[in-house]
Amino acid sequence: MSDTMTQAAGLSFELSEEAQSVREMVRDFAESEIRPIAAQIDETNEFPAENVKKMAELGLLGMFVPEEFGGAGMTYLAYVVAIEELSRVCASHGVIASVNNSLVCYPLMTYASPEQKKKWLEPLAKGEKLGAYCLTEPNAGSNAANQQTTAVLDGDHWVLNGSKIFITNAGPADVLITYATTDKALGPKGISAFIVDASTAGVRKGKKEHKLGIHASDTREIYYENARVPKDCLFGEFNKGYTVALATLGGGRIGIAAQALGIAQASVEAAVKYANEREQFDKKIGEFDAIRHMLADSVVELDLARAFVYQAAWLRDQGRQHTKEASLAKWHASEAATKCANWAIQVHGGYGYMSEYHVERYWRDARICEIYEGTTEVQKMVVAAQVLKEHAVKA
Amino acid sequence: MNLDLTEEQIQIRDTVRELCQNEFASHAEKWDREDDVPRWAVDKLAELGLLGMAVPEEFGGLGSDLRTTVIVIEEIARVSAALAILFAVHNSVGAYPIYEFGTDEQRKRWLPRLTSTDMGAFSLSEPASGSDASALLATAVKDGDHYVLNGSKNWITNGMHAWTFLVFARTGGPGPKGISAFILERDTPGLTVGKCEDKMGLRGSHTVTISLDDVRVPEICRLGPENEGFKIALSALDKGRIGVAAQALGVMQAAFGEAARYAQQRQAFGGPLSKIQAVQFKLAEMERRVQGAKLLIQKAAWLKDTGQPCTRAAAVAKLYATEAATWVTHQAIQVHGGYGYVKEYPVERYYRDVRVMEIYEGTSEIQRLVIARSALKDGVGV
Numbered sequence: 209m210s211d212t213m214t215q216a217a218g219l220s221f222e223l224s225e226e227a228q229s230v231r232e233m234v235r236d237f238a239e240s241e242i243r244p245i246a247a248q249i250d251e252t253n254e255f256p257a258e259n260v261k262k263m264a265e266l267g268l269l270g271m272f273v274p275e276e277f278g279g280a281g282m283t284y285l286a287y288v289v290a291i292e293e294l295s296r297v298c299a300s301h302g303v304i305a306s307v308n309n310s311l312v313c314y315p316l317m318t319y320a321s322p323e324q325k326k327k328w329l330e331p332l333a334k335g336e337k338l339g340a341y342c343l344t345e346p347n348a349g350s351n352a353a354n355q356q357t358t359a360v361l362d363g364d365h366w367v368l369n370g371s372k373i374f375i376t377n378a379g380p381a382d383v384l385i386t387y388a389t390t391d392k393a394l395g396p397k398g399i400s401a402f403i404v405d406a407s408t409a410g411v412r413k414g415k416k417e418h419k420l421g422i423h424a425s426d427t428r429e430i431y432y433e434n435a436r437v438p439k440d441c442l443f444g445e446f447n448k449g450y451t452v453a454l455a456t457l458g459g460g461r462i463g464i465a466a467q468a469l470g471i472a473q474a475s476v477e478a479a480v481k482y483a484n485e486r487e488q489f490d491k492k493i494g495e496f497d498a499i500r501h502m503l504a505d506s507v508v509e510l511d512l513a514r515a516f517v518y519q520a521a522w523l524r525d526q527g528r529q530h531t532k533e534a535s536l537a538k539w540h541a542s543e544a545a546t547k548c549a550n551w552a553i554q555v556h557g558g559y560g561y562m563s564e565y566h567v568e569r570y571w572r573d574a575r576i577c578e579i580y581e582g583t584t585e586v587q588k589m590v591v592a593a594q595v596l597k598e599h600a601v602k603a
Numbered sequence: 604m605n606l607d608l609t610e611e612q613i614q615i616r617d618t619v620r621e622l623c624q625n626e627f628a629s630h631a632e633k634w635d636r637e638d639d640v641p642r643w644a645v646d647k648l649a650e651l652g653l654l655g656m657a658v659p660e661e662f663g664g665l666g667s668d669l670r671t672t673v674i675v676i677e678e679i680a681r682v683s684a685a686l687a688i689l690f691a692v693h694n695s696v697g698a699y700p701i702y703e704f705g706t707d708e709q710r711k712r713w714l715p716r717l718t719s720t721d722m723g724a725f726s727l728s729e730p731a732s733g734s735d736a737s738a739l740l741a742t743a744v745k746d747g748d749h750y751v752l753n754g755s756k757n758w759i760t761n762g763m764h765a766w767t768f769l770v771f772a773r774t775g776g777p778g779p780k781g782i783s784a785f786i787l788e789r790d791t792p793g794l795t796v797g798k799c800e801d802k803m804g805l806r807g808s809h810t811v812t813i814s815l816d817d818v819r820v821p822e823i824c825r826l827g828p829e830n831e832g833f834k835i836a837l838s839a840l841d842k843g844r845i846g847v848a849a850q851a852l853g854v855m856q857a858a859f860g861e862a863a864r865y866a867q868q869r870q871a872f873g874g875p876l877s878k879i880q881a882v883q884f885k886l887a888e889m890e891r892r893v894q895g896a897k898l899l900i901q902k903a904a905w906l907k908d909t910g911q912p913c914t915r916a917a918a919v920a921k922l923y924a925t926e927a928a929t930w931v932t933h934q935a936i937q938v939h940g941g942y943g944y945v946k947e948y949p950v951e952r953y954y955r956d957v958r959v960m961e962i963y964e965g966t967s968e969i970q971r972l973v974i975a976r977s978a979l980k981d982g983v984g985v
Contacts (some may be wrong), residue, residue: 219905221910514985601867
């Protein structure tokens with residue numbers, strides 16, 4: 209649609225038919241296939257391998273990848289709706305899909321060569337293979353530029369040494385998007401991005417981490433011990449890997465915001481339902497102002513999270529600048545999820561503290577959204593830098 | 604999904620922005636200090652046709668949708684919240700209800716002046732009924748083909764200069780179903796405009812009481828059917844709330860702009876304040892609220908303009924934007940330090956001006972009630 213046509217159409221918050229049908233499809237899938245096991249896999253920390261295969265069949269693992277590379281060729285808006293709907297039932301499913309889409313498919317689709325796309329992107333977008341994103345290190349968290357992992361060229365191979373931590377999808381991953389420093393002296397400008405086959409000799413996966421939430425997501429350390437990968441596994445430009453990392457996280461942020469939105473949605477639905485059922489002092493607890501205020505504040509947080517997330521996705525689909533909006537979406541939606549889940553527990557009282565009512569799971573799952581793919585503090589730094597640019601006072 | 608303004612909306616916004624910058628900006632501080640938005644400011648709005656925003660062209664208005672109206676409110680509020688409330692009240696509850704609920708005869712009688720030169724006011728609140736508006740005590744007793752009104756009304760914005768007052772009075776039994784609406788002209792015998800309130804903020808806007816002592820008006824002054832006046836009051840509420848949210852948005856944008864500017868100019872600890880993380884994070888927090896309020900207002904206005912239910916969305920926008928405005932203006936003072944507390948800088952005025960927005964057109968507590976009731980009844984499905 210041309211820009212003038214969009215303008216003539218005027219303001220609209222109505223989602224495209226594509227996004228609406230994605231919502232319907234993913235909701236059906238989540239209700240029938242995820243709902244029955246969500247509490248159980250939270251309890252057992254089990255990675256939902258069967259459901260990941262089904263998500264692949266539905267095209268949910270390469271949603272915005274063009275069809276020629278095995279993806280579903282959809283908009284970013286449709287993608288965030290899918291992540292929202294998965295996370296509404298199980299946030300672990302949400303992050304598994306989000307990582308493969310945002311952090312693995314996106315950089316390959318944008319920076320890899322046609323040959324690399326054919327070889328690596330296609331099976332990842334189809335979900336025949338699963339990917340993980342290996343940027344964070346024990347000493348490179350928010351300051352991701354402080355990469356200690358090294359890659360040294362030796363004949364036709366890059367030799368990788370170092371370790372990565374908090375890697376989502378690590379256990380089942382077939383492909384590891386890995387960042388390593390290729391010129392230590394250049395700092396952030398000496399980092400390159402690599403496609404690493406997880407079965408490469410010298411690549412070792414650590415034990416599963418014990419986490420507060422998102423238990424069914426498989427998180428581990430990855431070790432590179434003289435791991436030799438073919439020369440053509442470097443993607444994007446040599447020493448320009450940090451640009452790839454930043455661009456990737458820019459989109460990933462919206463995916464995590466959508467995950468948080470789904471958790472917030474589930475929390476508010478649960479709180480409203482319970483407030484309509486539970487009676488104390490001879491009336492429904494939803495008739496007390498104290499409860500109503502928690503519900504009202506939840507609705508405000510939720511509505512705004514949704515508006516922020518869809519706005520960021522819409523801007524991205526339009527090919528417009530959205531750095532600030534993506535950070536606002538991630539920041540607000542993740543805090544909204546924590547708040548809404550917390551209020552949902554409070555509305556449930558003692559029952560909310562028991563796993564039977566799920567809201568305690570939502571609360572545990574929500575908490576990580578304020579941390580990964582850029583902590584709230586990092587999002588504030590991004591927003592502040594943007595607004596100071598927008599409101600720059602000429603000296 | 605489309606969050607862009609139309610060409611026409613951009614044009615109106617830019618025209619109003621220019622008017623506000625060129626004609627009003629340098630006076631806003633004086634209006635606050637002297638408790639008076641002068642008549643010439645209203646005349647400037649009238650010149651652009653802005654006294655008839657929503658009223659259709661055939662009755663002298665511009666026929667704008669709500670989205671466009673709230674853009675204008677926001678623009679005016681960036682410069683003067685007092686002028687913005689004057690504009691908003693006149694348009695949404697002064698003039699428009701006469702179009703929406705009036706007969707053609709009533710429209711022809713009052714709208715030409717209300718869309719071109721004169722101001723309208725809205726008189727629902729009474730000394731003893733605020734949030735619980737349907738408990739009002741003013742009475743209107745039928746006497747032949749006339750009504751005789753008695754009672755007192757307060758918190759009437761625009762009251763000092765208004766030509767018409769849309770007055771709600773009891774014609775039947777207790778509760779909302781015994782209330783009728785009347786259009787009273789200023790010079791009607793028995794209608795006395797009382798004192799101008801001494802307010803914390805919005806000082807340029809005149810807020811008055813009126814008393815009705817055997818005010819005798821012909822039947823044509825009754826707007827809508829007898830005993831169905833409360834619906835008129837309620838119908839204006841959703842739009843009114845979105846409008847208040849837009850006022851809050853305008854002021855908080857002004858406050859944020861001042862804070863961002865000051866943070867870059869003020870030197871402390873060997874550099875500008877804007878290099879200090881605590882200040883940067885305040886600016887980020889302010890921006891989140893500004894952008895958040897903007898989105899929620901857009902959403903509510905879109906629902907209203909497309910004829911979808913918007914009561915919950917209007918309450919969400921009003922609640923969020925007004926609380927955000929209090930927070931943002933408070934923090935704008937904080938960024939300014941001591942200078943923020945003195946009248947040389949506008950941020951203390953912004954802070955005083957926005958506080959009432961959490962109160963009028965339904966307090967924050969009423970908004971929470973509206974939102975929660977709606978969620979409990981209709982759920983929160985997408």
